[in-house]
Amino acid sequence: DGGITQSPKYLFRKEGQNVTLSCEQNLNHDAMYWYRQDPGQGLRLIYYSQIVNDFQKGDIAEGYSVSREKKESFPLTVTSAQKNPTAFYLCASSITSVLNEQYFGPGTRLTVT
Amino acid sequence: EDQVTQSPEALRLQEGESSSLNCSYTVSGLRGLFWYRQDPGKGPEFLFTLYSAGEEKEKERLKATLTKKESFLHITAPKPEDSATYLCAAVKLFGNEKLTFGTGTRLTIIP
Numbered sequence: 447d448g449g450i451t452q453s454p455k456y457l458f459r460k461e462g463q464n465v466t467l468s469c470e471q472n473l474n475h476d477a478m479y480w481y482r483q484d485p486g487q488g489l490r491l492i493y494y495s496q497i498v499n500d501f502q503k504g505d506i507a508e509g510y511s512v513s514r515e516k517k518e519s520f521p522l523t524v525t526s527a528q529k530n531p532t533a534f535y536l537c538a539s540s541i542t543s544v545l546n547e548q549y550f551g552p553g554t555r556l557t558v559t
Numbered sequence: 560e561d562q563v564t565q566s567p568e569a570l571r572l573q574e575g576e577s578s579s580l581n582c583s584y585t586v587s588g589l590r591g592l593f594w595y596r597q598d599p600g601k602g603p604e605f606l607f608t609l610y611s612a613g614e615e616k617e618k619e620r621l622k623a624t625l626t627k628k629e630s631f632l633h634i635t636a637p638k639p640e641d642s643a644t645y646l647c648a649a650v651k652l653f654g655n656e657k658l659t660f661g662t663g664t665r666l667t668i669i670p
Binding site for chain 2: 450487488489490491494536538544548550551553555
């Protein structure tokens with residue numbers, strides 16, 4: 447089955463710790479995205495990548511970092527510099543660019559206390 | 560500033576009671592308008608893409624339409640399993656590579 451996997455589903459961390467969220471896809475898509483979803487707000491773009499070894503900041507990149515060493519993988523690190531890290535994080539991919547429909551993973555709910 | 564506004568925020572319908580969800584956008588030079596369905600605690604599921612005014616797409620009890628300023632998601636004779644949050648998102652023709660999402664309409668179908 448083709449799709450996008452995110453792990454873990456729930457993640458708990460103490461304030462001041464960095465944490466890495468995993469995102470893997472086997473759809474052979476070039477483009478991958480990370481979004482953050484908070485109650486009452488639309489999905490907000492954190493980072494995106496249209497090709498291996500290249501990525502761009504989205505609207506809310508501060509306090510986050512990413513890498514794209516393989517086409518299938520696009521991990522997101524939430525650093526201690528992110529002021530409000532508790533949120534639902536969604537990874538998505540599309541064939542080539544944002545002009546194509548995006549397919550989303552199941553999400554990771556991160557709680558930082 | 561590009562904006563996508565969805566209304567109503569929440570809608571409760573009886574099973575079989577048809578209605579429409581609205582997505583209005585102020586994205587200049589619209590390239591595409593996307594509809595997604597999201598169940599609680601899960602990632603959005605792609606439903607439709609609309610590219611030009613007048614275009615319509617259908618899937619089971621759902622039909623999406625697009626005008627120059629807004630899109631509608633019509634739901635005909637809904638069933639309880641249609642309960643979800645419906646999101647729309649717009650992408651502009653020229654600009655940075657991102658979707659602008661609305662905040663969604665939470666639809667509840669009462670048996």
